[in-house]
Amino acid sequence: MKSSNSGNSIRTDELENLLSDSIHLDDFLQTNQDHFISGELAEMLRILIKDQAISKSQLARRAGMSDVYLFQILNGRRTPSRDRLLTLCIALTCTLDEIQAILKKSRYAQLYVKDRRDAIIMHGICKQWSVDRINDALFSHEEAPLI
Numbered sequence: 001m002k003s004s005n006s007g008n009s010i011r012t013d014e015l016e017n018l019l020s021d022s023i024h025l026d027d028f029l030q031t032n033q034d035h036f037i038s039g040e041l042a043e044m045l046r047i048l049i050k051d052q053a054i055s056k057s058q059l060a061r062r063a064g065m066s067d068v069y070l071f072q073i074l075n076g077r078r079t080p081s082r083d084r085l086l087t088l089c090i091a092l093t094c095t096l097d098e099i100q101a102i103l104k105k106s107r108y109a110q111l112y113v114k115d116r117r118d119a120i121i122m123h124g125i126c127k128q129w130s131v132d133r134i135n136d137a138l139f140s141h142e143e144a145p146l147i
Contacts, residue, residue: 010035041085041106042076048092049074062091064131064147082108083146086121087131090146096125117143 022028124134
């Protein structure tokens with residue numbers, strides 16, 4: 001997946017220092033606009049769907065959601081929860097790195113290996129399990145399912 005950021009990369013802590021040293025917010029925002037996370041979720045998902053050559057109906061079935069709900073997400077009318085977004089990414093067979101990037105760009109918490117539930121989900125993603133198989137693993141370990 002391509003990043004929509006341009007320009008040279010800057011470390012987060014450097015950007016935080018620039019923000020704290022900044023006198024005028026507008027100047028900071030203008031000067032550093034190339035370093036902000038950008039990219040609309042719906043557009044990111046449409047690119048992944050195209051790359052996977054999967055129909056939207058197939059994706060909805062794999063993700064365990066209705067076609068209508070998926071179309072609303074892809075049209076930008078609905079924002080999926082973190083778990084719903086994870087199911088979409090898993091159904092699209094995204095890698096763990098891709099999923100982490102999508103979560104970050106969507107301003108959701110990334111999967112965290114020290115969280116038991118997230119570790120189970122991460123394991124399933126790394127093993128390319130389906131949403132149903134990951135949910136079975138979550139259930140068998142007494143964790144809440146994704147859907």
